[in-house]
Amino acid sequence: MEEKPVAMDEESISQRIDAKSHGLVLLIDDDPMVAEALRVMLENEDDLRMHYCSDASSALDVAEQLKPTVILLDMVMPDINGLMLLRYLRVNESTRAVPVVALSMKDDAKLKAEVFTAGGNDYLIKLPEAIELIARIRYHSNCYIRLLQRDEAFRALDISQRKLAASNIKLQQLASMDGLTGIPNRRYFQETMQNEWERATDDGKPLSVVLMDIDFFKKCNDHYGHQYGDEVLCKVAKAMESSMEHKSELVARFGGEEFVALLPGVDIDGAAAVGERLRKVVDSLKLDNVQSEVCAWVTISIGVSSCMPGTEGTFFEQLIKSADEALYEAKMQGRNRVVKSLDLNHSEGKSQ
Template sequence: MVLLVDDQAFVAEFIRRQLVSEHDINFHYCINPVDAISTAEKIGPTVVLLDLVMPDIDGLMLCRQFRNHPTVCDLPVVMLSSTEDSVVKAQGFAAGANDYLVKPPDKIELIARLRYHSASYINKLQRDEAYRALRASQMRLEELNMELLQLANLDGLTGLANRRYFNERYSEEWARAVRTKKPIALIMSDVDRFKVFNDHYGHLGGDDCLKQVAATIKAAVGRPGDIVARYGGEEFIIALPNTSIEGAVCVAEKIRADVEQQAIPHPFSDISAHVTISLGVAAVIPQPGTDPATLIKQADQYLYQAKNTGRNRVQGAAFSPDDPVSVV
């Protein structure tokens, strides 16, 4: 569709007659330049013919307005003028015009230019639409990839990090602790008498119990950099970067107390009438060349001690000076 903006009706009639036999070209006329942009928004032309000299708003000013308006800024604008002055032409192009025709334009040239600019604009719209569709598809794919990545990193039952992801993150934090010479602590925990609980309440009841315990542990560990994971079965592990043994024991004791306060019934436990957990804690300032698994083994040993000394308790300490790591 062609939109002509010209204050002279006889010019509009001249252009209309040149285009009337071209069935693929729809012609629309706007006599008042003040209404040009609103008319363009309403009818959706694919090219604008714009007279250079008009009252109130001249063609140069109106062209700039088109270029600064968000909904019509990309419309091709062909300037119409009675002069072939190169300075005037340069002003038209500087204002944002795509083309320039001298009035009265030759019919063949006018039609050829209108078709060219109209086709270019339609192609641009199609490219933009295709790009938007492609971009939307890419963004959706990125979202799906992130969802898949999260699913790959999470334990399906509890929503905590899984063991594989924990090992990756823990190795990174261990390396950071080596570089910064800062402590790192681990807490390993185990639900007390969980087999008895599972035997009595069934697997669904056991699953619900693990979910509640996992949520309680997650809530008790507040820092974004801390890593909380299900390590296997009813066992959970927490890595606390830049944390001393004293700080880690405080976190572990909070976890123990919070789980006990959940008062999840466990009538067949010989420890308590409610679900409890045992926790082992270890901390260290790792030295270059040391194995991250050493701290896991140490925390596991303290967990074993917590179980053997009555359960529902926290056992832990920093490594001794004889170990190949520094005492925190």
């Protein structure tokens, strides 16, 4: 009559029970006659399967491996009594929620109270009538099965929500990144600038923009081909992004061969120094551009603008426009250089 326990996890049990509505009963009792009597009571019940364990000292291991949906536990056994084993079952991670029906020869109110205090779910006098035993086993087993299925549903929902959240983050990242260079795109730059403008307005700190353009990029594309042109854009973008020294500083692709850097808390002189560092970083790449009228490799021209956000009559669109005017001036002066715009708060935006 004794069967070898079969190891399976909660998910497999849940799936098996969900398909066939089967319950798995573990009887822990040192009396083989009681075990045989209970086996006979259950043998014609197609939805119930019984496993018998006569050794209380190994019962916890058997329960962990078998993963029953209900446990019938004798209260009087050698070595370990039923109450002690019940307490062990309740502190064990894999058995703490499994329904336990206590079996006893005594109709003892004190013992019943101790059983329920220790975490028992039911109490039966041996030997109960078959109809009552089966009804109670089915009730407790089905409750546990529903608990497993509910937990499994919650786990599946949690996994689904985590995957959805990760997908949303991924989509948000994709929407904010430039598809070619992998650095932030113009949309993300504009969103960030709006936020930094508001923060700088509250903090009373300057905000600077560095606008950059690759010199004679069209000639580079025409001479070497668009594949090389794309490679130039990627290498320039990564080099500039890697050269930024503070987390608050942002480099983005502004469009075409134009790039932009946003520098919170940096004044015009500090922004010009950052622009010069970026110019040197790109120059050091020595990317071929023999058609350039500046030199034989890729260079950039830079316009820098700065202001104190919140000053009356000053808007972040003006900051970008002023940097663009300074960039134009850098090109007029021969390219491959940095030109600063005058302070927006004290000028009409003329470059110097």
